[in-house]
Amino acid sequence: MQEAFLHYVWQFKKFDTAKLKTTAGEAIILHNNGQHNLNSGPDFFNAQLEIDGQLWAGNVEIHIKSSDWYVHNHEVDAAYDNVILHVVFEHDTNVFRKNNTIIPTLELKHVIHDNVFRNYQKLLMSPHKWIKCEPDFAEVDDFLISNWLERLYIERLERKSSGIESLLMSSKNDWEGVLFKLLAKNFGLKVNGEAFFSMATSFDFSVVRKIQSQPLQLEALFFGQCGLLDVEVENGYFQSLSNQYQFLKQKFNLSNMKVIPLKFFRLRPPNFPTIRLSQLAMLYYEHANLFTKLMTAETIEDLYRLFQVSTSEFWQSHFTFEKSSHDRKKPLTKNFIDLLLINTVLPLRFSYLQHQGKNASESCLMMARAIASEQNSIIKAFNNLKPVSDSALTSQALIQLKTEYCDKNRCMSCAIGNSLLVK
Structure with a gap:
């Protein structure tokens, strides 16, 4: 009980x-x-x-x-x-x-009421399952699930907004600086996300603003702060980066003592931190006022176009500094852009529009519906019970449902759990 x-x-x-x-x-x-x-x-x-x-x-x-x-x-x-x-x-x-x-x-x-108590016993006191309502999930009304998932998606955006608020305070209310930190973290994915984030917080975003028109300096800043220039490599590109970093380090009084070391182990070459850092640098080289462009984009297609960037020329034929590879461009893939939109752009738009006193929900719901569903163990498990995830809106909502309701036995606070109690 x-x-x-x-x-x-x-x-x-x-x-x-x-x-x-x-x-x-x-x-x-x-x-x-x-x-x-x-x-x-x-x-x-x-x-x-x-x-x-x-x-x-x-x-x-x-x-x-x-x-x-x-x-x-x-x-x-x-x-x-x-x-x-x-x-x-x-x-x-x-x-x-x-x-x-x-x-x-x-x-x-x-x-x-007898039926409520019986259903409660069935729901909460049955042998442990992946989720408590696993045997009955497929029978739940589609309309109820759809409405509940919309609410859960907004709830997830609200939860992420609290983290954005903390970043905003530490960034002296610089929205562009907050965007940079969030993008950096998500460019690093799970393996290097915290390392990239520590790099992005190791200097003020004003440094990026001042060198944004110089792609080599942007790369030098990112590579140098991540410790990738602390070795000896004999090629012209590396030497140019190293020289530029020493100049920037002295000019802006840079330190990377608190930056978390990067990991290459078990990563596919397209996800090597060298490639992701170059893509991040090129994104900021290509787009001055990136924050404004992302916040004012009217359609999902506008957002995709902003992320149509690749690495610098050197990384078209390399994954590391030392060894060359087959020469080809390495643009951001659609799947990767989807992750950036889901985890950075839409939460930031939601938080920013709220700060502007505007209704953020409808815009974010519309765009989230236009992004493909994520594919992970939680989404696959829910879809095996009943095909419910057809967009980023539903996949994010299902993650919220599993982590904040199912895993915490909050069935009484869940619309699905409530519907099963009164069957």
Whole structure:
């Protein structure tokens, strides 16, 4: 039994409200169940009810057992002085106010609707599965799932916005600087994401602004800060980078002492940090005011066009400084651009538009629907239960669903879980 289930039962009146009585036999008439409190303090505020003909207004506290009142030390907490009804699944002891009067108690055990309790037991108390509703997920109404996933996608954008807010504060409200840090992290993917991010935070973005028209200096800055120029390599390109980096290091007082070392191990050559850093440098060389262009793009096609960049010429025939390879261009692939849009551009647009006092939801929903669904273990598992992910909107929403609801057993807060409870 979870208290969250009892909160659900109380909030949505999933019990027989006729002829309710306290454990002392007093009649209860509900007028208002109260407002669900998700923070500290009593579980429901401002409830209104009659007990034995007397009208009461105040708070309601919910526990599995009456004795949990004392387990949680509510008897010494002034926040619970205005509790007018103690709602429990099982009554095992009387609870007293500070003036030694008994707080009326309602026991739900025998009044919860049978189908709701059976479905709850089936959902939450069944043997462990990948998700609790695994046997019934395919039967859930498509319209309900679609609406819930839209809400979850916005919820995921809101969660990412909180991280963007922190970056914005540390970047002195420089949105372009925040974009650079986020792009750098996502150019590094999972393996080098934190290393690229540490590189991007090792200098002020104003340095990028000042050298943006010089592609060799951009590459020198990125490679040098990542420690890739700390070796001896005999080729003209490397020497040019090294000389440029020494100049930039002295001019801007650069240090890379806190930059996380890069990894090449088990990476496919197109994802080598050398290639990704060159592509990132070329992106900023090609697009002055990149942030403004991304924020004002009207269609998903406009966004894709902004990321049509490749490496510099040297990296067309190399993956590392030392060894040459077959000569071919190395542009950002559509799949890679999709990841940048999903993890950087759309969350940043959402946060920025909110700062502008504009409705960010519709624009982001529209663009997310136009991006292909991600393919990972979570998405594949959901699609095996029922084909539900057809875009980045749904794949991001499913990740939010799995990590923030399913993994945390928050079925009572989930639209899918709620629909199964009332079958």
